[in-house]
Amino acid sequence: MAGVEAICPPRRYRRGDAIFLQGDPATGFFILVEGRVRLILPTAKGERTVALLGDGDIFGESFLTGKPMQATTASVQSPEAVVCPISREQFLEIARTLPEVALAFAALLAERIGQLTEEMAQGTLPAPVRVGRLLLSLGQRFGQKKGRGIRLDLGLSQEELATFCGVTRVTVAQAFHLFRAEGIMEKEGSGYLLYPDRMEKLLEAWESS
Structure with a gap:
């Protein structure tokens, strides 16, 4: 995290702050350093919480799929949250200078897929x-x-x-x-x-x- 924060300085948010909204440009992703964040999917019947994230989680990775916009809204659920926003260009720099971080990122995405599969089975x-x-x-x-x-x-x-x-x-x-x-x-x-x-x-x- 020290290496990542040197490239992508963290930002602080308060409860209720929107880190991004559904439909915002998907130009990068975020690492939740500290706190809790809800991923919300607005629907015709109201908001649906699709995930609750904690320390070390990665979110907003829509840019990896080529989607131009964020699919959900990310809202701070804890009193405070510390988040590292990482642009596509910064991610390429991290992958070049900190390859172990890129591998950890891939492992987290694989774990996320496994969790989604388990949730579908349930x-x-x-x-x-x-x-x-x-x-x-x-x-x-x-x-x-x-x-x-x-x-x-x-x-x-x-x-x-x-x-x-x-x-x-x-x-x-x-x-x-x-x-x-x-x-x-x-x-x-x-x-x-x-x-x-x-x-x-x-x-x-x-x-x-």
Whole structure:
């Protein structure tokens, strides 16, 4: 990152700032150094959150596909975020002077493709399982260990969580009620305490039933 930041100085953003909007020219990509960013897809029924990104994630890579415009809107979800914008020309310079960064970039893109494939496979699972899998994924990435559980407090509404896994807000609310009844999740202040081991066993049982 030190080498990258020397070529592409980072910028600071605040909660709610748009790093780019859908339809903006796709002239480069971005590395999220610190903070959280939501990728939003505006639809006729409102905004749909398609990804929540954290430290080290890459986004806005539409320029690699030859698309002239950004396909989504990137909005800062954390109180602050530090982002390195990288133009096409800067990326070529990085690839020339820091080839290991270019390889890491390719690995991240391959990982992203794998995640998308897994998400597509989960689309056929029962709705509560999809919600549970989403919570486990978010907990693993953004949660804080607390005893045998993981505290998850991202400030996301049930409506926003619903858009992640392609269900309705009512379905998320019903899943949360079911998880609390099964003792695999507890409400804790503004967030939730997840018990990943118990949740994993229950989700596996539902998937095989």
